[in-house]
Amino acid sequence: MRFLRYSAEGTTALGIIEGETVAEISGDLFGEWQRTGRSHALGEVRIEVPLVPPTFYAAGLNYVAHVKEGAAKRGEAPKLPPNADIGYRAVNALTAHDTDVVIPGDAPEQVHYEGELVAIIGKAARNVSEADALSHVFGYTIGNDVSERTWQRGDRTFFRAKNTDTWKPMGPWIETELDLAAAMTVVRVNGTETIRFPTNEMLFSIAQFISRTSRYCTLVPGDVLWMGTDGTSPNLKHGDVVEIDITGLGTLRNRFVRAAG
Amino acid sequence: MRFLRYSAEGTTALGIIEGETVAEISGDLFGEWQRTGRSHALGEVRIEVPLVPPTFYAAGLNYVAHVKEGAAKRGEAPKLPPNADIGYRAVNALTAHDTDVVIPGDAPEQVHYEGELVAIIGKAARNVSEADALSHVFGYTIGNDVSERTWQRGDRTFFRAKNTDTWKPMGPWIETELDLAAAMTVVRVNGTETIRFPTNEMLFSIAQFISRTSRYCTLVPGDVLWMGTDGTSPNLKHGDVVEIDITGLGTLRNRFVRAAG
Numbered sequence: 001m002r003f004l005r006y007s008a009e010g011t012t013a014l015g016i017i018e019g020e021t022v023a024e025i026s027g028d029l030f031g032e033w034q035r036t037g038r039s040h041a042l043g044e045v046r047i048e049v050p051l052v053p054p055t056f057y058a059a060g061l062n063y064v065a066h067v068k069e070g071a072a073k074r075g076e077a078p079k080l081p082p083n084a085d086i087g088y089r090a091v092n093a094l095t096a097h098d099t100d101v102v103i104p105g106d107a108p109e110q111v112h113y114e115g116e117l118v119a120i121i122g123k124a125a126r127n128v129s130e131a132d133a134l135s136h137v138f139g140y141t142i143g144n145d146v147s148e149r150t151w152q153r154g155d156r157t158f159f160r161a162k163n164t165d166t167w168k169p170m171g172p173w174i175e176t177e178l179d180l181a182a183a184m185t186v187v188r189v190n191g192t193e194t195i196r197f198p199t200n201e202m203l204f205s206i207a208q209f210i211s212r213t214s215r216y217c218t219l220v221p222g223d224v225l226w227m228g229t230d231g232t233s234p235n236l237k238h239g240d241v242v243e244i245d246i247t248g249l250g251t252l253r254n255r256f257v258r259a260a261g
Numbered sequence: 262m263r264f265l266r267y268s269a270e271g272t273t274a275l276g277i278i279e280g281e282t283v284a285e286i287s288g289d290l291f292g293e294w295q296r297t298g299r300s301h302a303l304g305e306v307r308i309e310v311p312l313v314p315p316t317f318y319a320a321g322l323n324y325v326a327h328v329k330e331g332a333a334k335r336g337e338a339p340k341l342p343p344n345a346d347i348g349y350r351a352v353n354a355l356t357a358h359d360t361d362v363v364i365p366g367d368a369p370e371q372v373h374y375e376g377e378l379v380a381i382i383g384k385a386a387r388n389v390s391e392a393d394a395l396s397h398v399f400g401y402t403i404g405n406d407v408s409e410r411t412w413q414r415g416d417r418t419f420f421r422a423k424n425t426d427t428w429k430p431m432g433p434w435i436e437t438e439l440d441l442a443a444a445m446t447v448v449r450v451n452g453t454e455t456i457r458f459p460t461n462e463m464l465f466s467i468a469q470f471i472s473r474t475s476r477y478c479t480l481v482p483g484d485v486l487w488m489g490t491d492g493t494s495p496n497l498k499h500g501d502v503v504e505i506d507i508t509g510l511g512t513l514r515n516r517f518v519r520a521a522g
Contacts, residue, residue: 216420217426
């Protein structure tokens, strides 16, 4: 089932996608909800960020080639993380499918995409086993963990390297069914494929991250886990359009624009 | 003016503290609000976390002695941050005044307090100057940035070193007036003073953090900035009670308990 958050006729609502139609629902996405009877053509609504998480988790270094290629570019030996230690991003940076990613005028040139699978928690998780972890996942969407590498290396934190406003596109919708073993992540820049990798070839699985995190930190409905990315990105420039496909989830598309000054 | 979030008679509400009375209000803390006419004795309500921020910012290393003493303990040269690069904490870890901080059974021994001033944003801030920054602050409270140093050094992220459930006591209330230049931060463990420092002797000021962050990241009403701490802490043990005073703000008190196992 596909859930969409959208705006139409001046209001923002949740809906279910059924073919080319959005059927509005009301209630709790993770609990009881009902159809309102209203509907819209999918092509005529504005797609919004699917949700704003209480806590925005990010796996970080979670694909081998990404770690190795990043280290090689910096002239360092690759260091694979020994444990599924989760990191964080910030909600100010979220932006929807088909909106612009704005590069500040003073940002250096190494603005990169990172195409990521996003898992959305639907049921509170505290001290859950790996075997039980996925039963706490409500569904999946796509994220672009936009990063500027000069800031990422030089600053004390990732505040602007990864959390600049509009640098966390997420969407377009939430899909509750995913055949993860069969999924491919594909990224295109201006229509040309730049990377393709099996979505599931992670260092640490979604279940491992949820289980380890939940030993210390309670995950709650609406929390998101961005699962990391593989490979590298070209430096993105004003006007570039980045599309991220994940099999069965759809396409997240955003244009990059550089602000003046 | 002092705003309190509290529970009484089965409901949670916002109120204004007037002497020993809490006058309930309804509406938007940062906008229009009204008195409801209901009131309670301050001593008879349960104090709740003052708010749950959309983004939970933390200054990190922001007092000279804290940086130097931490480095000396690790046998390293102290490195003062060159810029006001803000970090993050996570809302799962928030807990109220007079609640227990729970140390997981597998946590190492170096569980430390960090007594911190907390600034609460009241008005959206994007690209604000240092001169204008404090006009975006609604008020202040106290935070305890509880940290386990072995995890802090050894893990890839701070997920459990700083964001374990209950490790971010915040409160007891929001005070809109603060004479920062005159304020002292004082920490006591089991009634004995362990540290005392001028709250305002920060490496980077609240205005500097807000101005620099807001060049890239929009701060919104309810966001909190924890301003860092000075000095060091003894290793806290089961049953220890930590009190943090900041002049004019009151006292944040929490008992530390170690979970079995």
